[in-house]
Amino acid sequence: MTEIELRFQIPESQWPAVRRWVAGTGKSVATEERLQASYFDTPERDLAHAGFALRLRREGEVWVQTLKGAAPDGMTRLEHNVPLGAEIPQLDVTRHADHPAGQALQALLATLPEGALQALFRTDILRLTRPLRTPHGTVELALDHGALLAGEGESLRSTPVAELEIELKSGEARAVLETARQWAIERFGLSLELRTKALRGDLLARNLDCAPVAASHAIHWTGDMSRDDALHVLLRECLEPVIGNASQIASGRHRPEHLHQMRVGLRRLRAGLRLLATDDDVALHALAEGAGQLSRRLTAARDADAQAEAGWRGTMLAAWHAERPSAASEAAPVPPIDVAGLLLTPEIQGWLLAVIGWLARPAPEHLPEEEQGLAPVHAQLAQWRAATDKQVKRFDRLDVEGRHHLRRRLRRLRLAMELMFAVPGGADGGKLSRKEIEGRxxxxxxxxxxAQRLGALNDLEVGLSQAREQLALVMARSDVPAAAQAGFSLGWLRPRQRQALEKAAKAVKAVKLTGPRDAAKRAKGVKSAPPAKRRKQD
Known part of the structure; x- marks a missing residue:
């Protein structure tokens, strides 16, 4: 069967209220059962890497073997359950042989050594469940409270579980989404959780506290895609980099790369949405604007990470100690940035849910003619090229803010060019020649x-700005040693900023966004795509 569900983490402060809601009153009263399960994988986590979860679970007095496949849209998973009776069973993957997920698992296991599957961790959960009727269908509320367990005896490790699952039992996926929005997010302030129990248990078994970073990779649309196809590909490929990384960050533990890849995913998502949205497509524009706003709110935290990770910072500190061996290092105070708190706000959680909601939409049966291909999208890309080209040509006159703005334009243009790389230009379609591919x-x-050179320059310019602020601060309180270090930082950074500016200028001037062919087309009045109304630029 296909399982359609959403999962939410419950903070301790909200547990009593959520439990009262799930418990219900009157005729709609919840039932409770204890679920004890063992999860199986190879020591190398081959099943987890392929998106599978395989378990034996005791549900009341009955054991059930379950196989789950990946959830490409964040809420829909392939699931196959095999009831086994009251006797403690042995794992047997052939029980899933007639199911698509089971067949994919058999193909994977055929490449692995015999007997590679092991019980790596287990769960002990008290589950409270209640059906809930909605205007769009019936969902099941499941409140899980317990622990994930790994190891034995003195090496036993555990991590708590406090989750709400909303699963579709009948009707439309919209029933899950609306219940999640109205109750989980707006009423209780819960956070979406893309990390499954299988993933979190695997982390526990390996004694890790962070899920792997979900990297945002280049996405390529093709000329045979409709706009709806392209939108689905964009949302699906951005799901894990954006919402998967957000789940890890919202847990309160993450690495800088989680935040970096989330912001890359947000920029990629926003660029793609703006390419696809027509002028009157309010919903897609709102989704794109939400991605932009979230990315901007995360900027300060990412800048702090970038400054801390900058390779030149260690070199600068070593140079300071070489000049003043006995001097103590006075670092500028860095105010803490509550990134998890930002992601947990109902506004942000509502936007993340909207992304999943778009992926869960049924495919349209008939598309308007203007949405049957991607050639018209080149018109928007051409506008971005032209706007960026203007700044490229006047690079020598740009100040720090202007260079930062150009960097943002170049990043957006790069992401848009990646998306459109394999899409022929012009209304006539056709295939790209080898020369055109190489040119692109x-x-x-x-x-x-x-964009990379401007990024390196920006890191140095942020460092200079921080050094100036630090110098002004310590001078105001007559802190001579700290003022000496801040002054040293300014002197050390300035020549390196000038060198980075020269390299950035050379790289920017090498960017050729328009050429003689474009000029000839404009002179003849030939356009590669239907004209589009000019949209507001970043």
């Missing part, structure tokens, strides 16, 4: 290089 690859590489 060269241009994409130049845009990427310019």
């Amino acid at each position: 690859a060269r241009q994409l590489a130049r845009v990427h290089e310019a």
Whole structure:
């Protein structure tokens, strides 16, 4: 069967209220049972990497073997359950042989040594369940409280479980989404959780506290895609980098790369949505704007991470100690940034839920003619090229803020060019020639290089700004040793900023966004796509 559900983490402060709601009153009263399960994988986690979860679970007096497949849209998973009776069973993967997920698992196991599957961790959960009727269908509320367990005796490790699951039993996926929005997010302030119990148990078994970073990779649309196809690909590929990383960050423990890849995913998502949205497509524009707002709110935290990780910072500190061996290091105070708190707000959680909601939409049976291909999207891409080209040509006159703005434009243009790389330009369609492909690859590489050089320059300019602020602060309180270090930082950073500016200028001037062919087209009045109304630029 196909399982459609959403999972939410419950903070301790909200547990009593959520439990009262799930418990219900009157005729709609919940039932409670104890669930004890063992999860199986190879020591190398081959099943987890392939998106499988395989378990034996005791549900009341009955054992059930369950196989789950990946959830490509954040809420829909393939699931196959095999009831086994009251006797403690042995694992047997052939019980799933007639199910698509079971067949995919058999193909994976055929590549692995015999007997590779092991019980790596287990769960001990008290589950409270209640059906809930909605205007769009019936959902099951499941409140899980307990622990994930790994190891034995003195090496026993555990992590608590406090989750709400909302699963569709009949009707439309919208029933799950609306219940999640109205109750989980708006009423109780819960947070979406894409990390399954299987993943969290695997982390516990390996004694890790963070899920792997979900990297945001380049997405390529193709010329045979409709706009709806392209939208689905975009949302699906951005799901884990955005919401998966957000789940880890919201847990209160994450690495800087989780935040970095989340912001890359947000930028990629926003660029793609803005390419696809027509002028009157209010919903897609709102989704794109939400991605932009969230990315901007995370900027300060990411800048702090970038400054802490900057390779030049250690070199600068070593140079300071070489000049003043006996001097203590006076670091500028860095105010803590509550990134998890930001992601836990109902506004942000509502936007994340909206992304999943778009993925869960049924595919349209008939598309309007203007949405049957991606050639018209080139018109928006051409506008972005032109706007960026204007700034490229006046790079020498840009100040710090102007260079930062150009960097953002170049990043957006690079992401848009990646998406459209394999889509022929112009209304006539056709295939790209080898020369055109090579030309696009060269241009994409130049845009990427310019954005990278501007990024390195920006890190140094942020460091300079912080050093100036630190100098003013310590001078005001007559802190001579700290003022000496801040002054040293300014002197050390300035020449490196000038060198980075020269390299950035060279890379930017190598970017060729328009050429003679474009000029000839404009002179003849030939356009590669239907005209589009000018949209507000970043």
